Amino acid sequence: MADPKALRDKTCVVGIGETAYTRGTTKSPLQLSMEATMMAINDAGIKPSQIDGVVLPNGHNGGATAGDYAANLGIKDLIYTASFPEMGGAQMVSAMEGAVLALASGICDYVLVPHCSYFYTGARARDMTANPSNALQAAEYIRDYYRPFGVGAPPQHYAWMAQRHMHLYGTTQEQLGAVAVAMRKHAQLHPNAIMRGKPMTMADYMASRWITWPYKLLDCSLETDGAGAFVMTTAERAKDLKQKPVYVSGIASGHPYPPHDIPNRPDILEIGLDHSAPRAYAMAGVKPADIDFAEIYDCFTGQAILQIESAGFCKKGEGGPFCENGNIELGGKLPVNTHGGLLSQAHNTSMNHVIEAVAQLRLGCGERQVKDAELGVVTGWGGHGHGSIAILRN
Amino acid sequence: MNTNVHDDYQLPVLQGTAKEFYTYCKAHDLRFQRCAQCKTFRHPPRPLCNKCYSFETEWAPVKGTGKVYCWTVAMAPIGKAWVSYMPYAAVVVELDEGPRVATWVTGIPPDQLKVGMPVKVWYDELTPEVTLAKFKPL
Numbered sequence: 001m002a003d004p005k006a007l008r009d010k011t012c013v014v015g016i017g018e019t020a021y022t023r024g025t026t027k028s029p030l031q032l033s034m035e036a037t038m039m040a041i042n043d044a045g046i047k048p049s050q051i052d053g054v055v056l057p058n059g060h061n062g063g064a065t066a067g068d069y070a071a072n073l074g075i076k077d078l079i080y081t082a083s084f085p086e087m088g089g090a091q092m093v094s095a096m097e098g099a100v101l102a103l104a105s106g107i108c109d110y111v112l113v114p115h116c117s118y119f120y121t122g123a124r125a126r127d128m129t130a131n132p133s134n135a136l137q138a139a140e141y142i143r144d145y146y147r148p149f150g151v152g153a154p155p156q157h158y159a160w161m162a163q164r165h166m167h168l169y170g171t172t173q174e175q176l177g178a179v180a181v182a183m184r185k186h187a188q189l190h191p192n193a194i195m196r197g198k199p200m201t202m203a204d205y206m207a208s209r210w211i212t213w214p215y216k217l218l219d220c221s222l223e224t225d226g227a228g229a230f231v232m233t234t235a236e237r238a239k240d241l242k243q244k245p246v247y248v249s250g251i252a253s254g255h256p257y258p259p260h261d262i263p264n265r266p267d268i269l270e271i272g273l274d275h276s277a278p279r280a281y282a283m284a285g286v287k288p289a290d291i292d293f294a295e296i297y298d299c300f301t302g303q304a305i306l307q308i309e310s311a312g313f314c315k316k317g318e319g320g321p322f323c324e325n326g327n328i329e330l331g332g333k334l335p336v337n338t339h340g341g342l343l344s345q346a347h348n349t350s351m352n353h354v355i356e357a358v359a360q361l362r363l364g365c366g367e368r369q370v371k372d373a374e375l376g377v378v379t380g381w382g383g384h385g386h387g388s389i390a391i392l393r394n
Numbered sequence: 395m396n397t398n399v400h401d402d403y404q405l406p407v408l409q410g411t412a413k414e415f416y417t418y419c420k421a422h423d424l425r426f427q428r429c430a431q432c433k434t435f436r437h438p439p440r441p442l443c444n445k446c447y448s449f450e451t452e453w454a455p456v457k458g459t460g461k462v463y464c465w466t467v468a469m470a471p472i473g474k475a476w477v478s479y480m481p482y483a484a485v486v487v488e489l490d491e492g493p494r495v496a497t498w499v500t501g502i503p504p505d506q507l508k509v510g511m512p513v514k515v516w517y518d519e520l521t522p523e524v525t526l527a528k529f530k531p532l
Contacts, residue, residue: 143407144407144415145495145496148404148405148520148524149484150472151466152472156472160484163464209469210467210469210481212469213466213467261437263486263494268464
């Protein structure tokens, strides 16, 4: 049997691209996706037709299929395609894992991972999670067993977890707020952040309206439009390319159990990342203490706290205090979401987290640069707690 | 531009195992799917027992008593139909026999809910076809 550690640093991200994030757009998801794709391909310095693998995180990318990419990019022999729709927001890092496997096994040479989120102009998240036609396993259960009780939107399912965390560990509203405030601070430093120019204090957070206790409006991620893309290849091929490669040192996906229903998990705070994080660290041969920054899937503040714990940055239950006192802000112990995250940059289903991690490891982030960054983590969360993690290095 | 699937009071789709579950609810008889071989409860229903791998199932009655496991208090409507109910607590109740359900605990303000609070089922006859199993403090 092969050893997963053999995958360490064998593949890398060599191109990134991202459109402007907006609330509302006249462009189609296909148009936005192709714009981001061409930025990433040009950033890598390869010809579009050199792409021979397309991993579409959610399978259709707001209307664009792998075939659309082949047609637009002039790929006459598309060798590998894959998608990970059931992973929800964890799909971006799982897509990266798919790309790693396709490249390391020699199946293909250059893999494109594009993603468009159309959350402002298109269907809302609540429509997708409760609609079985979207092929999410949990959707039928939500429709038949939760929604008759007025539970049908992601903040509600996830607030159950936050309430449980508060009950067991004494996590406070202000600790949730500390996550939101840190993300907003970071967004002030990113030119492509929806909330740039709109600073927010803890008092603003506490005054924001309730959505579903214990979540306030400012505990919830943004609904925005925009696309991003990244290009990956092998470490060997990357030597001849334009950009300094960012290597995938460790990568893994994991699932809560049972995955399809939050209430009936023996412990609703045991999440997919609890399973995947140890595998990723083992592959990379590093420890959480070695990590310089983390881009954490912050769909809601409480979910960011859960993942900070499960990614090993503190013990279970200590995530609330860990996020206080500027600890997760630039200059703190572990800068988290240096771009502002889903809470304050944009909701691109963590494509923006991957792109920010790569940008940080290229050391080109200007005033929001994590000094001397060498190792960064990206997590994904979705589909009720699936969890993926990538450990990247320069 | 945005659609909203929650604008109407959303009823379960009465087909397959959901139809069976709600048919018992209509008779004020709370039952859960249970493996007919090893007698392990499971909810929501699914085809295969993950303990003994039997496909044989039965609908087993429960006492209707349980405890509050966790909750959230909805204060923004997920659809127009929910405006008049707000704020309401959407509670996860753990039945004494093991299964947990998403439900409401009525007869108590949301801010007085406590984890572990004992509750008992009552039946809300929402429509001629659909009765929801809700709970109240014991």
